[in-house]
Amino acid sequence: MPLHDLLIAPFAEFAFMRRALAGSIALAIAGPPLGVFLILRRMALTGDAMAHAILPGAALGYLAAGLSLGPMTIGGLAAGLIVAVGSGVVARTTILREDASLAAFYLISLALGVTIVSLRGSNIDLLHVLFGSVLALDDATLILLAAIASVTLAALAALYRPLVLETVDASFLASVSKSGGPVQIIFLALVVLNLVGGFHALGTLLAVGMMMLPAASARLITQDMTAMIGVAAAQGILAGYAGLIVSFHAGLPSGPLIILMAGLLYLLALVFGPAGGLLRRFKTGRHLEG
Amino acid sequence: MATARDVITCILVSLTMAGAVPASAQTPAKLPVVATFSILADFARNAGGERIKVVALVGPDGDTHVYQPKPADAKELGAARLIVVNGLGLEGWIDRLIKASGAKAPVIVAAKGINPQKMREEGRIGLDPHAWQSIANAKIYVANIRDGLIATDPEGEAVYRANADNYLGKLDALEAEVKREIAKIPPVRRQIITTHDAFGYFGTAYGFRFIAPEGISTETEASARDVAKIIRQIKAQKIPAVFLENVTDPRLVRSIAAESSATVGGTLYSDALSPPNGPASTYIDMMHNNVRELAAALAN
Numbered sequence: 001m002p003l004h005d006l007l008i009a010p011f012a013e014f015a016f017m018r019r020a021l022a023g024s025i026a027l028a029i030a031g032p033p034l035g036v037f038l039i040l041r042r043m044a045l046t047g048d049a050m051a052h053a054i055l056p057g058a059a060l061g062y063l064a065a066g067l068s069l070g071p072m073t074i075g076g077l078a079a080g081l082i083v084a085v086g087s088g089v090v091a092r093t094t095i096l097r098e099d100a101s102l103a104a105f106y107l108i109s110l111a112l113g114v115t116i117v118s119l120r121g122s123n124i125d126l127l128h129v130l131f132g133s134v135l136a137l138d139d140a141t142l143i144l145l146a147a148i149a150s151v152t153l154a155a156l157a158a159l160y161r162p163l164v165l166e167t168v169d170a171s172f173l174a175s176v177s178k179s180g181g182p183v184q185i186i187f188l189a190l191v192v193l194n195l196v197g198g199f200h201a202l203g204t205l206l207a208v209g210m211m212m213l214p215a216a217s218a219r220l221i222t223q224d225m226t227a228m229i230g231v232a233a234a235q236g237i238l239a240g241y242a243g244l245i246v247s248f249h250a251g252l253p254s255g256p257l258i259i260l261m262a263g264l265l266y267l268l269a270l271v272f273g274p275a276g277g278l279l280r281r282f283k284t285g286r287h288l289e290g
Numbered sequence: 291m292a293t294a295r296d297v298i299t300c301i302l303v304s305l306t307m308a309g310a311v312p313a314s315a316q317t318p319a320k321l322p323v324v325a326t327f328s329i330l331a332d333f334a335r336n337a338g339g340e341r342i343k344v345v346a347l348v349g350p351d352g353d354t355h356v357y358q359p360k361p362a363d364a365k366e367l368g369a370a371r372l373i374v375v376n377g378l379g380l381e382g383w384i385d386r387l388i389k390a391s392g393a394k395a396p397v398i399v400a401a402k403g404i405n406p407q408k409m410r411e412e413g414r415i416g417l418d419p420h421a422w423q424s425i426a427n428a429k430i431y432v433a434n435i436r437d438g439l440i441a442t443d444p445e446g447e448a449v450y451r452a453n454a455d456n457y458l459g460k461l462d463a464l465e466a467e468v469k470r471e472i473a474k475i476p477p478v479r480r481q482i483i484t485t486h487d488a489f490g491y492f493g494t495a496y497g498f499r500f501i502a503p504e505g506i507s508t509e510t511e512a513s514a515r516d517v518a519k520i521i522r523q524i525k526a527q528k529i530p531a532v533f534l535e536n537v538t539d540p541r542l543v544r545s546i547a548a549e550s551s552a553t554v555g556g557t558l559y560s561d562a563l564s565p566p567n568g569p570a571s572t573y574i575d576m577m578h579n580n581v582r583e584l585a586a587a588l589a590n
Contacts, residue, residue: 014518015549067541118358135517136541138548244514251515 010248016135017244023137023201024240024258026145027210030152031194032232035215036225037187040167044212045099049106050188051195051208053083055113058199063116069140073196080192083109085185132203134244134254141200148197152190159183164225202255209259210236217266220273235265321443324370326381327354328563329422330400330431332573334374336457337436341446345370350565354380364391372442374435377401380419398438400431407490420488420560424495425465428573429458464574471581472496479588483520483546484533488560498584501529517546524550531555531587555587 011017038047057079061071083105090101137145156163162183165173173180191211198207218232243258250257271278320343325331331346338344347363348354354376367373368391375384377399388397401419404427409418421427436454440447472480481499489500501523523529524546532547533555547554558580559570570576 010514010518014521016517016521016545017514019545020514133541135514136545138541138545248514248518251513254514 006249007245010245016137017248019137019142020134020201020244020254021241023134023142023145024210024244025237026142026149027194027198027201027207028214028236028240029233030149031198031207031211032214032218032236033156033229034152034187034191034194035211035213036218036228036232037163037167038191038212039215039219040225044216046102046188047191047195047208047211049102050080050084050192051199051204052110052113053106054080054109054192054196054199055204056109056116057082057113058196058204059113059116063119069138069144069200073144073200076196076199077192079109079113080195081189084188084192088185088188132199132201132206132255134201134258137201145197145201148193152194155186155190159186163187202258206255206259209262210239213259213262213266214239217262217269217273220266220269220276223275235262239265321372321439321446322366322370323372323374323439324366324395325374326376326384327352327561329561329573329576330374330376330435332563333400333428333432333457334435334439337432337450337454338439338446339449339453341443341449342372342439348562350563350568350571352562354561355382357381357383359383359387363387367391367393367395370395372438373397374400374438376419376422378406378417378419378421396438396442398434400434401427402430402434404430407494409487409490418490421491422573423489423492423560425461425468425577426495427491429461432457432461460574464577468496468577468581471585472498475585475588479530481527481529482531482533482555482584482588483524483529483543483552484558484560489558492580517542520546521550524552533558533583533587553587556583558583 011021035047038044054076057075057077058072059075060079061068061073061075064075065071083102087098087102087105090096090105091098094101096104162173162177162179166180166183170180194211195204195207198210201207202210214232214235215228217235218228221231222228239262240258242261244254246252246261247254247257269277274280321338321341323334323338323342323344325334325344325346327348328346328350331344334342334344345366347359347366348357364387367388370393373388373393373395375381375397378401401421404421406421407418408415422431432454436450439450443450477497480497481501483501487500489498492498493500501520524532529550529552531553532543532550544554546552557569559576563572563576564570570579
């Protein structure tokens with residue numbers, strides 16, 4: 001098969017493929033950079049917890065208005081923010097640490113979400129809520145994804161300094177500025193916002209994969225913070241493109257394939273990553289001997 | 291352990307009785323029948339009439355393929371005197387549920403004796419369970435359910451026969467009407483896209499082609515290749531309409547229709563009836579609704 005047919009023709013021929021690609025790119029531009037900060041702050045599993053936490057809100061929106069964009073987005077955002085703030089408050093006021101309270105909140109949230117969806121009676125819909133539909137992005141959803149990406153990038157640019165400082169040396173930031181608290185909250189709000197966007201395209205279960213896998217992989221490729229953000233976003237875009245192409249030619253479901261491609265890139269980085277991959281470890285060992 | 295369960299059963303039974311006393315105080319107890327989903331329950335209701343009380347495990351608008359049984363369902367099964375299932379692999383969960391509930395009632399396979407069709411998806415071939423979509427098969431379903439009722443409750447034989455004959459007559463009239471309506475649609479336009487591959491028997495019986503973006507079961511997710519294939523096909527064969535279904539993702543159908551400029555038709559009911567206030571609350575209404583929607587989208 002000529003290269004053009006293999007790599008470009010699917011997008012040239014079909015609008016739904018172009019839409020899916022545009023949606024994936026929007027998700028990949030904003031999500032993985034947030035993932036980089038999550039990983040450097042040792043909050044890698046927070047994204048996963050938040051992804052589950054948005055389910056009951058989205059489910060309530062779904063219960064009220066069916067599979068429609070607005071109510072499900074607003075519901076998901078509200079539920080995510082409640083869990084983020086709620087677990088923060090519990091961590092500061094009780095004996096439970098942040099991770100324990102977050103785990104408790106998101107598990108309650110997940111169970112509540114599944115229960116609410118099944119109230120509607122038609123249980124097939126739960127699968128659509130859980131897995132999203134990257135092949136069925138309409139104009140409104142695309143605009144929402146693009147808007148979320150723009151807001152996230154603008155906010156990251158504005159908060160870049162305090163965010164990096166808080167990530168690498170929180171006590172130093174606390175000694176020179178009071179911005180640590182608000183920055184943390186805005187950062188979590190951005191994570192929730194991106195997960196809600198990803199949820200429309202990939203579903204609650206996979207949305208977090210687009211955020212964390214390219215970020216983890218970028219961490220293995222470079223030490224430099226700025227480069228890491230760029231590499232992460234580039235890998236997200238590559239995974240989105242490759243996932244759609246493989247889904248198109250192999251006849252496999254698109255959402256999971258996109259995340260699998262991100263996973264493949266991560267495995268490659270795990271072996272070959274110049275900033276901490278397996279191969280580099282062996283090389284460094286020999287170098288020290290010599 | 292047995293005592294604890296007895297106590298719970300007692301409480302449950304008394305709770306149920308408490309609600310039912312005013313109605314059942316004067317009339318003799320009705321025969322409890324459990325059907326796996328709403329369409330079978332409708333058949334059973336028509337054959338059994340006043341003598342039976344039918345419960346459907348999967349209610350209106352529910353998807354029987356991916357159903358998650360609830361404890362209340364096991365309770366209904368345990369109390370049932372007759373269990374009606376579709377068969378042909380539709381209810382993968384029913385055997386375990388019957389075993390778990392300790393139900394001893396006879397199980398009637400409603401599709402017994404129909405001529406099963408195959409359906410294929412991605413090279414895999416399996417039996418197509420949606421046999422009720424042909425009215426001729428629906429009549430076999432009703433006869434099977436009638437025989438099951440008579441075997442369980444011989445005293446009611448005359449009533450069951452009369453009810454079933456009456457209903458079979460209605461199904462004959464329905465079939466004649468469906469054929470008449472479809473004859474008005476030009477044969478080249480008798481092909482549509484729908485999200486769920488549940489109309490194989492309808493297609494064979496009435497000369498329609500139904501093309502689905504998803505395969506044999508609603509459990510599988512559509513791939514980009516499937517969607518692309520369908521869009522190409524709509525364009526190449528000038529397929530006039532795309533239909534939503536009450537159990538699958540409407541966003542995907544809309545996206546296909548938008549790209550291929552086919553008409554988006556109304557809702558076709560295939561696996562489940564609508565709630566009582568909907569357009570397809572009985573089997574006969576469902577077939578009327580489907581034919582009306584097809585005719586409206588394909589007429590010109």
